[in-house]
Amino acid sequence: MKEFAERLLDEMHRELSQLALNTTHELQRTEQSFQIAESAMQQLKAYMKDFEFQSVQEEILFFKEIKPQFQRELIYYCELMYIDANKPVGSKKCMIKYYHQVMEQIQAFFGRNHLLYTYYRMGRSDQDELLYVRETDCVPLIPDYSLDFDSSFTTINSSKLGKIMAFERVCEYLTQTIQALEYGVPVIPEQKSKHLWTESKAALIELAYALHSRGAVNNGKCDVKAIINSLEQLFNVEVGNFYRTFQSMRIRKKNRTSFLDNLKLSLEKRMDETDLEY
Template structure:
């Protein structure tokens, strides 16, 4: 772990996070790796905070208002992503309701904490010392109940609440994108593809292409089902691939030589085109 705590900030945290996000793993694996990564960072923070003394109250406020909440927010966000995927209905028609239920819960959180959210969104600072410092004597009525079970050296009354606000904003945007993706998929399914294109190569060639795209996880972050992808291609290119494309894929795997014959042909054709254009 090369992330270090220096000058009241985490050095290389965002860089290491981006390396995980840009990896070839699917959405679930990325979320798991990020959770493990951030939990390790928070362990480092715990050890650091137990012994660190901020030079000024402003530095302490900056840490608990700007730095720590943004790290914890990402942990909350990716744990919520895993929960969403784990509880996602198999029936695609029920997925929008599944996502909308979570949006309702987020909106309820917003309503419950609207005054604090208003304080944050307006960039107010008059309560910062109360919310984001660890002064020994505070108004007990303003303390978040979670603080009771935590070491007072590690948190303030509102830094975790701020992390939740940040996380749920990210989550709401993520869910809205998911709902849009489902609605667009439904639009395609409902014969809204206006195309005169016909697939004139072999059916098995298209099946080879479909499997390659599915295994590359290029649709819906790898969550799209092979049958759904097949249905879209059938509609787009006006071709019936039959009910058992799995049987056709077994035939592809059983080829003695050149198993990815069509994909190899596509690559060779494109490379020839590129070479000709360069000459």
């Protein structure tokens, strides 16, 4: 399950990155991005239809870390289309007021779900079995509903987490848009790198931790999260919960640094082949 989901997630992010590079029309790019995310979610749901979790930890992994990443993209682009469709035609002041109203609605959602939001922001895991396992799904104190009614493919809090993650991105977009309007300049899309990471996400995490451990960035005065963020931007990839991946790598009995080991072998092979040419 994990391998399939990671490949699907990588493919989705790769398609989204390529679309961002090749499509300049903002509304068209948003609509096509939504279609890419929707297709990925449908493929994930089809795969999980007959899948049975082998442990509680595997179920938590899916509902806390895997599915919300797909849902974040789907909701994010859906919200951007909704915001644009309801955008008023009028003065700059009218536009700014509208975007602030949308921000207030999002903040109200965060407020209604402040316990889950705080739990997520703090990176906690002590209540995971209560929040992300279907049979013990925590019922909210305030009645709520979800458009995702398939009990085999959701927990209430997994769906809300995906929405929280999406709304955080929407807030970033709205903040940039408001600032651009206030300063009287057009919104400049984020410059995307043209490079794509084609190894596994675990490989990038392994590289980032090696650079951090070596003190190779800023004379060692740079935390691993900053290094990973830089690599993510450079290679158009999102690695997700890198700390959890690193812990999994750390407890391996063999091949704890398989990517770095193979990287060294590849470089030595190239050196040897270059020597033979001379």
